[in-house]
Amino acid sequence: MATMQLKKYFSKLSLRHTIAMASVVAAMLLVLASCRKKFDEPPYNSGDPDITTNATIASVKKTFDNSGSASYTFTDSLVFSAIVISSDSAGNVYKTLYVEDSTGGMNIQIDASNLYSNYPKGMRVFVKMAGLSMNKYGGSYEIGQGFSSSRLVRIASSVMSDYIIAGSTGHVVAPVVFDKISSITDAYQSMLIQINDVQFSDVNAYYADSTKTIGYVSNTVTNCSGESAVVYTSSYASFAGTKVASGKGPITAIYVPYNTTKELILNDLNATASMTGARCGASTGTISSIADLRASYTGSDVNYSSGSVSGVVISNSANESTGNIRIVQEDNAAGILVYLPSSTTTYSVGDKVTINLAGSTLTSYNGELELKSATLTVTGTGATVTPLVTTLAAIVKAGSSWSTRLVSVPSLTVSTSST
Template sequence: MNKLCKQFVRFSGASLLVGALAITACKKTFDEPPYNSGDPAIKVTNSIADLQALYKGSPVTITNDMVFAGVVIGDDKSGNLYKQIVIQDSTAGINIQLDASNLNAKFPVGRKVFVKAKGLTLGAYGGLLELGKGVNDQNQPVRITQALIDSFLVAGSSNNVVVPLELTVAQLNQKYQNMLVTLKDIQVVAADTSKTYADSTKVAANVNINLANCEGGSLVLRTSSYANFTNIKVPKGKGNITGIYTIFNTTSQFVIRDTSDVRLMTGVRCEGGGTGTAITIADLRKMYKGADVVLPAGTTFVGTVVSSTANESTGNVRLASADNSAGILMYTLKGSPDYALGSVLTVNVGGGTLTAFNGELELKNVPIAQVTVGANGTVTPRVADVKTVVANKSNWSSTLVTIKNVNIALSNTTSTGTNYTITDATTGSIVAFVRDANIKINAPVTNANITGYVSVYLANGATDTTTQLGLRATSDITGGSVPTATNIVLATSPYLIDFNNLASGLPMGVTTKGKVSTTAMGVDTTFKSAATPWTETAFGFKNAASALNTSLTSASDATAQAASTDRALAVRQTSGVEAVAFVFEINDTKGKSNLSMSFNLQSLDVTSTVARTTTWNVDYAFGDNPTTFTKVTTPADMTTANGFAGKDFTVNFGNALDNQSGKVYIRIYATATTGSGSRALSAIDNVKFSW
């Protein structure tokens, strides 16, 4: 490797003296770790070791076009590094002082960074080399202002891996400063094992924890009290620790990025003794302070499975403490075992992460090998009402509750399952989501008892979480009754509605609407159940004699019409209300496919003043109070006008209505008439659903 040719030029200023560097045309090459693609076309001229060599005890401002690059080994994600990043190449490391926050968004660990060093200042704080811009009144480098960061630092490829140097305490020296190092066989000294990493009260800005090996070598683990793992206890075992080696005057220091850097400190201590820490699920939840926390090695908890894998997302398992005081959602790797309901798990969370996912506190990244399955256990649900569950949704998440005297109503069906709304006499509601076809809820249900585990969900754009109840089996719902159906229940194909009992009211599931549109169901419109002659011209839905009665003709009088037992559901449109609909409310189409509807459409008017034509259409919609209707292709001649006739039509829905677990609405509707003069009396008869 060629020596760096350099020439120093000294100059004075009003308040400080700095060394200005001019580098001649000497070039050099050096080995770099392999990087991923995606780097900018910037030529690297020097190594970080070359940069360090410029420092001779006082700050140096770089005046030549020096460019070096390194991979980020430390960022500010956990809060343990403040307004700085540490980068390293194959020769050395350097920390770069930056006057900005959330640096990990642009310069995360693993990102290659190119540094255009001209104009920057290399100096030291307590002997630790730093790169900034200019110096302060203590002759220490000043942070590069946020406005200038992009002028000096260029982000390159991501996900680069820097393998830490494996060293012993005795091997540490100044050349390893600002480099990623793994120290072997290290433990926290006995006097410090009961301490946390730093001071959560922040009275002390930083806390030193003493580390040692079995040979008596020692150094300090230094942690900022603004780190997100401040109140976690330090590991009690012995093993390897990874972090950034730093110095402060004559003291060797170590800085971890987060607690995953100590995940291997679980071995037997030099003096023997226990290495692990058992905590409760409640204590585990308290470790989360609003930002991701990597959990310390050797930490374990015990929980009982209170969820069913069939009704949870892949990899999710809900664990509650034996007394049901606290619970946690654990996300395991895909392909992990299906932990059966009631299984008691001992979980070593070392290296796992507490995080927030869709509003729920989640434990993730726990290796499957760290989960031990024991004998079965039971958890007794707490009994509460809906209002109380909603008020405690976050604290009770993943614990069992029983809610008594609830009403369960179908809410909506999605591509992955069905939502049900649970209410009781208190205010508020809870959503039960069922993805498992083996869990049967014949909603609506009234006055039932329901048991499940509490969860929360934060939808995109929402400001508050929705309270949910996870079911494990159909048996989670007990008691209750199913109200008498008010809509069409498709049992045997075909399902026929002949309208012959209109004198007693509309058939179940059939309603009449006015002022309909493509985005509105319309308003309920009075149906006249008494037999009505065809000549009645007032607006409304009527009980009329059907044209399918072959004993009737267009000349049949009102008495003959009233005597007919073959009836049809008719409507007279007027200029005030032309948009009308015959509406069919179907409970569901579970297990049904290729649904079709046939009906006889009739014109029941021979009045000479009737000169308008009504064109009829068919559409459908899903769920309660739908606002979106999908029109179906219908024959062009599906019209009514002056005359006395009926014609059969069939409308096929294809697969559009297949296997719907919620309500399906089908409308035969008209939005306007064409022509002039009066409007005809239109009717339908023998509506038949087939599948």
């Protein structure tokens, strides 16, 4: 009897243990499932928060303008929503969030890096203005948090999510398209714009200074009508050491005017990826020799987007003005003056060189054809050129058409005068 009761007791105990263990296991699975669900959640909200907006970028600017103050802090509970159009992932946009709604664009200063991880391009954000401040820097509206010595202070990273609330992602903002640079006004500040048919003035320039000796570099872009804007690039950008686009085409950028200068900020190199067309006034003929190069000039500047010619150096800055390098075809049929004032390379007489024409311009300077902004590659040394044996009368008759050819005039007498 005692044995049967003992068995019954242990049977009940085992059942209770089984139920308890099952409960523990279920709880653990629930915890693990909860952890897994939280870990697998997307980093951004899939929808917008339940926030009511009562303002726009335009109305916020108007409130500032009507305040009559150059340094204004908002007290009213104004809230606007806008789409992020900037990204600091390439390092060119620094501690700034550019946002845009249907009424305009805004520059929000935030004391944080890697903003793209919290507010990626294409995200809708909700900006609560109460407690935030505004001023104008170089004519552009900026939002921050308070002032120090009349200068706007960036919003602290510890509270940025209190003022700028993340919303839905994947929104696409189409740039405002301009065919004329002169048509861009301050009304488009801090907005994404596209300027068609522009080219960098100096195709041998780099976007910025990769050595970081200087913090920012300005490169001018122009259209074929001579209108211009400035591409302003940080030397900390990942593409600082990249040469600017060599062709003509559309550029997409954030428009940030500074006083009277039309400045453009690039998010990344996709902004200039389509600048591959023929440059303004580009030569359409085939250039295969220095003679072809000279023949392509018909009275106005000629720009080259591609091509190369070869020749031999017959004179350099050792006996001419700094930057002057004279190069002739190996057969001495034609020559050209190449002007490279910023070159740190010394080219010696007898060097065989390839003249890379991409981005160069053929112009007339004091009646002589001159090639600017070309690049030279030395392919050999010690080359000799047979001079053209001629007379002074023939040289005078040929005029500038023989410019930079190597000539020899036998039995020439040189006299000097004291007057």
